[in-house]
Each structure stands twice: as structure tokens, then as C-alpha cells.
Amino acid sequence: MTWSRLLRDPAGFLWAAITTRGVRLTVYLLLVAALFPSTRFILSLALLVTLAVMWLQDYRRTASRKIFYLAAALGLIVLGYWVARINVIDVDRQRLAMSPWGDGIRLVADGTYQGVGEGFRGAIKVEVHVEDHRITAIRTLEYPDLISVKDNLITSFKRELLEKGRLEKPSDPDMFRGAIRTLTGYVNAIEAALTKGIPDYPQYSIFSRGLLDAFLGKAPDRVSLNGLAILFAAFMVFDYALQSMLTPGTGRSINCYNCATCVGVCPVKEAEGVQMPMGLVLLTRLGEYERVTELSKYCVGCGRCAAKCPIGNSGPLVIAAAFQACYEAKKAKTAEEQEVSV
Amino acid sequence: MEILGYLTLGIFLTLMLLTLFGYIRTPVQTVLVMSTILCLIVGGIFRFAYSGWDAVMLLPNEFLGGIILHPITALLTGLFLAGGLKASGGFEALKVILRYLRRSPIGLVGTLVILINLPVISSLPCGRILAAALLPLLFTFGFEGGLGILTKSQLIVLIGAFTRNAMGSCGPSPIGGVGQIGEGFLGSFFPTASEGILRAPQAFSLMLGTAIVAIFLKMISQRLYPEDVALREAPPSAEGVERKEPEIVAPLEGYLALAIFVLSLLTAIFQPFGKMPVQSVLVAGALLMIVVCRIRLTHLMEGIILLPVTAMASGFLAAGALAATGGFDALGTLLNSLVKVPFLGVAGMLAIFVQFQTILPLSCARILTAALVPVLYLFGPAKFAFLDWSQLAIVMAAYIINATTSCGPSPLGGGGMMGEGTMRAETGFIKGAYTFASMAIMAPLAAIYMKFMNLKVFQPSDPSFVKDITTIMEFALAVVAVNLFLIFLSRRVLGTDSSRNFYFQLIGFLTAGALAGGILAFALFETNATAILQGVAGGIVAAMLIGLMVPRTLSRRMTATLSGPEM
Numbered sequence A: 001m002t003w004s005r006l007l008r009d010p011a012g013f014l015w016a017a018i019t020t021r022g023v024r025l026t027v028y029l030l031l032v033a034a035l036f037p038s039t040r041f042i043l044s045l046a047l048l049v050t051l052a053v054m055w056l057q058d059y060r061r062t063a064s065r066k067i068f069y070l071a072a073a074l075g076l077i078v079l080g081y082w083v084a085r086i087n088v089i090d091v092d093r094q095r096l097a098m099s100p101w102g103d104g105i106r107l108v109a110d111g112t113y114q115g116v117g118e119g120f121r122g123a124i125k126v127e128v129h130v131e132d133h134r135i136t137a138i139r140t141l142e143y144p145d146l147i148s149v150k151d152n153l154i155t156s157f158k159r160e161l162l163e164k165g166r167l168e169k170p171s172d173p174d175m176f177r178g179a180i181r182t183l184t185g186y187v188n189a190i191e192a193a194l195t196k197g198i199p200d201y202p203q204y205s206i207f208s209r210g211l212l213d214a215f216l217g218k219a220p221d222r223v224s225l226n227g228l229a230i231l232f233a234a235f236m237v238f239d240y241a242l243q244s245m246l247t248p249g250t251g252r253s254i255n256c257y258n259c260a261t262c263v264g265v266c267p268v269k270e271a272e273g274v275q276m277p278m279g280l281v282l283l284t285r286l287g288e289y290e291r292v293t294e295l296s297k298y299c300v301g302c303g304r305c306a307a308k309c310p311i312g313n314s315g316p317l318v319i320a321a322a323f324q325a326c327y328e329a330k331k332a333k334t335a336e337e338q339e340v341s342v
Numbered sequence B: 001m002e003i004l005g006y007l008t009l010g011i012f013l014t015l016m017l018l019t020l021f022g023y024i025r026t027p028v029q030t031v032l033v034m035s036t037i038l039c040l041i042v043g044g045i046f047r048f049a050y051s052g053w054d055a056v057m058l059l060p061n062e063f064l065g066g067i068i069l070h071p072i073t074a075l076l077t078g079l080f081l082a083g084g085l086k087a088s089g090g091f092e093a094l095k096v097i098l099r100y101l102r103r104s105p106i107g108l109v110g111t112l113v114i115l116i117n118l119p120v121i122s123s124l125p126c127g128r129i130l131a132a133a134l135l136p137l138l139f140t141f142g143f144e145g146g147l148g149i150l151t152k153s154q155l156i157v158l159i160g161a162f163t164r165n166a167m168g169s170c171g172p173s174p175i176g177g178v179g180q181i182g183e184g185f186l187g188s189f190f191p192t193a194s195e196g197i198l199r200a201p202q203a204f205s206l207m208l209g210t211a212i213v214a215i216f217l218k219m220i221s222q223r224l225y226p227e228d229v230a231l232r233e234a235p236p237s238a239e240g241v242e243r244k245e246p247e248i249v250a251p252l253e254g255y256l257a258l259a260i261f262v263l264s265l266l267t268a269i270f271q272p273f274g275k276m277p278v279q280s281v282l283v284a285g286a287l288l289m290i291v292v293c294r295i296r297l298t299h300l301m302e303g304i305i306l307l308p309v310t311a312m313a314s315g316f317l318a319a320g321a322l323a324a325t326g327g328f329d330a331l332g333t334l335l336n337s338l339v340k341v342p343f344l345g346v347a348g349m350l351a352i353f354v355q356f357q358t359i360l361p362l363s364c365a366r367i368l369t370a371a372l373v374p375v376l377y378l379f380g381p382a383k384f385a386f387l388d389w390s391q392l393a394i395v396m397a398a399y400i401i402n403a404t405t406s407c408g409p410s411p412l413g414g415g416g417m418m419g420e421g422t423m424r425a426e427t428g429f430i431k432g433a434y435t436f437a438s439m440a441i442m443a444p445l446a447a448i449y450m451k452f453m454n455l456k457v458f459q460p461s462d463p464s465f466v467k468d469i470t471t472i473m474e475f476a477l478a479v480v481a482v483n484l485f486l487i488f489l490s491r492r493v494l495g496t497d498s499s500r501n502f503y504f505q506l507i508g509f510l511t512a513g514a515l516a517g518g519i520l521a522f523a524l525f526e527t528n529a530t531a532i533l534q535g536v537a538g539g540i541v542a543a544m545l546i547g548l549m550v551p552r553t554l555s556r557r558m559t560a561t562l563s564g565p566e567m
Helices: A004-008 A010-018 A021-035 A037-062 A066-097 A102-107 A151-164 A181-195 A206-215 A222-246 A251-255 A261-265 A278-286 A289-298 A304-308 A315-341 B002-020 B028-051 B053-064 B069-087 B090-103 B107-122 B127-139 B152-166 B179-186 B199-224 B252-270 B278-292 B297-302 B306-324 B327-339 B345-353 B366-382 B389-407 B416-422 B431-458 B469-493 B498-525 B529-549 B555-563
Strands: A111-118 A123-131 A134-142
Touching: A004 A010, A010 A021, A021 A037, A021 A222, A037 A066, A037 A206, A037 A222, A066 A206, A111 A181, A123 A181, A134 A151, A134 A181, A151 A181, A222 A251, A222 A278, A222 B069, A222 B278, A222 B297, A222 B306, A251 A278, A261 A278, A261 A304, A261 B416, A278 A289, A278 A315, A278 B297, A289 A315, A304 A315, B002 B028, B002 B306, B002 B327, B028 B053, B028 B306, B053 B306, B069 B090, B069 B127, B069 B179, B069 B252, B069 B278, B069 B297, B069 B306, B090 B107, B090 B127, B090 B252, B107 B127, B107 B152, B107 B199, B127 B152, B127 B416, B152 B199, B152 B416, B152 B431, B179 B366, B179 B389, B199 B389, B199 B431, B199 B469, B199 B498, B252 B278, B278 B297, B306 B327, B306 B366, B327 B345, B327 B366, B345 B366, B345 B389, B345 B498, B345 B529, B366 B389, B389 B431, B389 B498, B431 B469, B431 B498, B431 B529, B469 B498, B498 B529
Parallel strands: none
Antiparallel strands: A111 A123, A123 A134
């Protein structure tokens, strides 16, 4: 699959991309990373390691230079990370001097501000009203943690905050910032809202935000790890089913019950450790057409499997489809090689 | 609006029955999705007519609420792990271990007993995982497989018993097993139900049920269908000839994969590093296999068996659609009306209900379990209050083991077909043995185990529960003895006339069903004589429905399944 084909034959390029498992996996990976920031670091790492392993093997086999490009890209990312890190440290130092905590409330201009913090079950959104450099009202706009955390913690914290009129460490040590994730998220949301009222409040550079957001996202936690595991499982089964549907003649294999009725009537039954012909049907689901054609030499073509299969799968038909798929792949590869040589 | 519930229930049951009897010849998942769509369309029309457009808009959310993601993803990740194990030679390592066992003092018989019970020992989320890997190994014990250690008859028993054990092991599995659906509902009352309240009753009854299956296959099935197994017996010239056993060599990666597999399972079950989802543990295990055992992502995919995954997902969809359109309420009302039948009552109705999935065996137990466990839950204090919580747990134990074993005898691509394929038998060969064991042994014993053991374990604060292993053993011995007597008796009266054999077998089923129903009623209502008699009546009705479904002859039935009913 060459990029020049994109311009020459966009539909063909798109079809080739869809029928390539690696491309599907990459698109899925990018989609998950875009939707769930807390998975970005793990996914970036997984992508990097996978590419490194694959391209290192390519280098050993064909002296392909892709591994060097990957190393260069990695070098640039590391360099960019250090530039961003310096910027973040500098901004954080400046922010410390302009913090809205305690007396810092005098820096906050009068007005109503909204802020977001991360709670246990998602984003907590609050609206804070400041008047005469005092917090006079706090409205909770979004609070998904309500079902899991006793609300009296937040209620008493809010009451205390309004009595003092400024953001301070709560008197109850249990309520100290960081004691529980919900309260931390709530405090962060108020702090974020107040900082919006501070004129010239230092901001991270666009480069730092972009780079860190793209490769690190949010810190991964147990919830995002489990989400990732579920998404991984969902993709695998989706892709497993898709493979046979995208290849002409193998779509019926998706219905295979794995019941081995065909194995019972097949005169061959097993060849090279593969149950015949059920193994052939299952191999087409994986897209292992070469292997199917290798094993096809054992099939006697009697068609008993087709007569017995409860959903009408047939060993000989699957073999024919695999030959066709191999032929198509070979044709595409030859065309690609010719194009490259030209 | 009540009529809507009856309509959607009618659609669901009609489609299921038509599929089971071969009138609809598409995979059962397609039928389930069809049923979901039809139910939703009918539900949408009714809602629009009665409550307007807003009520229709709520329908998708209500039916999607029926999907329980956890068992689906847990099953998937379990399959990945099995795929990794297979690709890295883990099953070869297992074979080597089994070979050492054979040479140990427990010998061949002891090893075969362990092998037959290996599925319930490992309790994977789908019995097909282990069956697909080990059935070819079992085949090698016969003449055609090369070793020639076992005769044709012995091999039929071995394969049949192993497959029975496998197609039931998804019940007690703590990593996405079917039983977890029931445990989730019992969790409303028993605080630690999710830690396995249904696990031990299922495992216990499955082991005894497997033994009965072995005897049934030996004594009854082989006499009923003598011409329907194409396995070859060793020719007289080959008898007594010592065959050289092929050397099984497992790679180091295989042993490592086996170790990772076992560790992942133990971590998922015992959670030594704090609470973490099963899926995360299993995916981590699978990824570790990729790194340590040098396998590829495709190998993990190789482990996927689509049938149980899609069956579960489509079963949840159908259940969600039924729930959203009042189908379960209708079923509840129908069963409630059964309670009012004098000779059935609550005990009789429950005796039929627990056998429902054996009466209607689908390719994966999850399909109907997802739909029927909520109905069973409604019999408890949540709605109809026929049962208190402890009685609900007893019925749940009996129902779940019966349900999880129902994929064994299913002619719709059930797991038992893998065994039939391996023993070269016609479809339906194992049906009698499997349904008999599920109905007569497993369901009543699971109920007894729950009553006399697990309720005490899972609710130790209640002094009224007893923990009595002796009583369980007494019941187990009595149940097994009666059923063995029936099997031996049947063996003596069976002849060459298939119609006569069928009726004798049916009488055996009815007797065993009556006993099972009576024991279930005793477990629920103790010495209440009326309830026990009602349980017996319900058991007979269920046994009649199950017994009539056992094929008289096999070939004709197979033809009907493949080519539709005769015109």
C-alpha cells in the first residue's frame, strides 16, 4: 500500500487500508486515545514498543531504515518533553506567587467563574461567585460522585468556605485536600474557577499543552486500565469477525459453531495439528489464507463436511476462497512493487 | 398495555422453538437479534399508540439497560488467554504433565478421571476452550488415534463424560461464568454472593452428574444407537500388539504460558493485589504471554470462539427488549397462573422452571439465562414473594446448573456436538445422557448442597441454617443410587425395537424427574407433604417434555435438522 495510490485511486487505497489489520488497529488506537485522555500514555508506549519491535525485525531482514526514523521521532519527542517540562516548572513557580488560596483571593476580580476538577466518577463542575474579593456563592453544576460519596463532606466544606470567604485548608483534617478524590476534585474545580478571575494568570505554552496532551494525557488509573482492557477485548472480537466478512467467500465462517461435526465426518480429520476442516474455517477468520492454502493439499474434496455442517460451511469452498484471497494479495503486491520500481 | 408483554413473549418463544425444531435454519444469534428488533418494533407501535412519541424515545435506553458487559468481556479475555496458551504450547505442557500422571501410582484410570474433571477444576468461562484443545488428545487414546489404549466403547464414555463436564464448567467459572449472572442477583441480599455463592453447588453436582453420564452412555446410549458411532474398533489382528506411544514434547514457552495462565486465574479469583476487574487481570496475563512466550496478537485472536460471545451479547439484547416491553412481566404472570393449578402449586411450577433450559436447549446457556434469571428473581421478595431469599438461592443453584449444562445436548451447535464430532457420532447421540444427568442429578443435588452448606457459609449470622456435609452425602448417595438402579433396569429391558426402547426410556425419565422435583420441593419447603407432591408433579411434567425430545433414532433427526422438516 503506497501513499501515491491515495491520489491515483482513493477508493482502492481506502479499501486496501480497511482490509489491512494493522491499519484498522492503528485507527482504533488513535480513536481510543482521542476519546480517553487517561489512556494516551499507555497507548503511546504500546505503539512505540510495537513499532520498535516490528521495524527492528524489518531492519534485520531487509536493512529497512524505518527504525532510524522511529528513533529520530522518539528523540524529538523526548527533546520536546524536556522543553515542555521547563516551561511547566517555570509557569508553576509563577502560579505559586499568584495562587487564589488564602489571601490570594484579593487577586481575584469580582465576577462569576466556572471551573472543572476531576472527581472519582468524572468531571466535577462548579460555578463560584466572587464579590469584594470574597467567595459569596458556590453552585455545583455537575457532580457525578454523588451516588458514591457521602455528600455531607462537600456540604460542610462549602459551608466553611463561604463562612471564610476564601479558599483555605479545611479545619477538619479528614477533609484536607487530597484526603479523598472527590473532595480533591471539588477543591480543584473551585481553584480552577478562581484562577479565571486573576488577570494575567500564567498559562502553559501552546507547545507544552499540545505535546503533553498528545502523548501523556491524564494520569492512567484503575478505571482507565479496565476500560482499556474492555476496549481491547471489544476490538479483538470485532476485528476477528470483520476479517472474514471483508474477504469474499469466507463470510460464512463467522457462523462456525466450533462443534466439530465436520471433523467427525472428514476422512482426514487432522493434519499438521489442525483439525480438518474446522481448522481451515477458523484460520480464514484470522486472515491466515496462506496457511489454508498450505493445508489444502490434505483435503480430498469429498464435501461430507458441507453435508453435515449445521450452518452450511464447506471445507472445499473455504479453500477456494483462501486461494482467491492469496491471489488478490499477490496481485496487489506485484502492482505495488512495480509502482515502486517505476 | 399488558397485551404487549404477551405479544413480545410470544414472538420470543415462537422464534426460539422454531429454531430448535429446525424450521428456522439460521444461527441462533441471528434469530435472537431478529426477536429483539421485532419486539422493539411492536413495543414502539404500542407505546406510540398508548403514551405518545416520548415513551417510544425511552425504549432504546430501557432495552440497552439489559446488556451486562462484565460477563461478555470476561469471557472474551478468558478466550484470549486460552488462545495464548494454545499458541505457545501450553496444552502440550499439560499433555506432558498428564503423561507423568499416567505413569504415577494413580495410573491410567486415575488420570482419565482427572482429565474428565479438568474442565470443572479449571472452570473457564466457556467449556469449548478446553474441549477444543483436549478432545483431539482424548481421541488419541483409541485405535484410530494411534495409542489403542481404550476400546471404542470406552472411548465413547471418555469423550462423552469429558464433554459433559466441559459443557457445564462455564457455570462455576469465576471469570465470566454463567453463574455470575445469578450471583449478581443474589447479591441484593447476600453481601458476599459475588464471591461464589453458586460455585460450589454447581461444581459438586457437575462432578456427580458427569459420572452418571458416563454410566448412561455405557449402559443406555450405546444400546439405543448401536449403529450411530463411526469410531472404529481395533481389528482382531491389532489386539495385544504393543503400540509405541508418540513422544510429546512441550517447549519451554508452553510451561511458562501454563504458569502465567494459572497465575492469572488465581489472581483473578483471589485478588491478592486488591480489588481489580477480572478483565484487566486476564488481559495483563495475555499481554505477558506475548512478551514472555513470544506469541503474536493473532494467536490471542485464535482463541476466540465467537458463538458464546455473540450468543451472550444477543441474549442480553433479547432479554433487554423483553424487559422493556413487559415480556418478563407477562412470563411472571403466566408462571403465577401455573401456581394456581392445584396439582402444581409453587413447588410444581418451580420444578418445571428449573428444568426450563434443558427443555429448550440452545447453543449457549447464556441466551436464556440472561432472560430468565430476572424472572426467577421476581419470584423472590422483589415482587411475587413466593420465596424468601434463602429459598431463592436454592432455586437459583438448581436452575443455574441446569441452565449451564443445557448447551451440551443442544442440536443448534451446542458444545456437546464437539464431543459427538470427536467420537464420530450422529447429532443427538449424547442428548439422552446429558439431559438425564442435568435433570435427575445435577439440579436436585445443587439445591441440596445450597440448602445444607452454602447458605450457612454465605450467611453465617443466621443460626437457622445448617452446615451439614453428612446430610449432603446421604442425599447424593440416595439420588445417585435411585438413578443408577433406573439405568441398570433400563439396560435389561432395552431391545432392538427403537419405539419400545423410547417408551422405556421415557418411563425412566419420568421416574427420575419425579424424584428430582420431589427433592427440590423438599429443599425448599422441607417436610411439607403437599409441596413435595406438587414438586413431584412438576418434575414429571418437566421430565415428560425433556424425555419426548430425546431422539428415537438419530439419522432421521439429523436429516431433519439439516434439510428442514419433511414436506
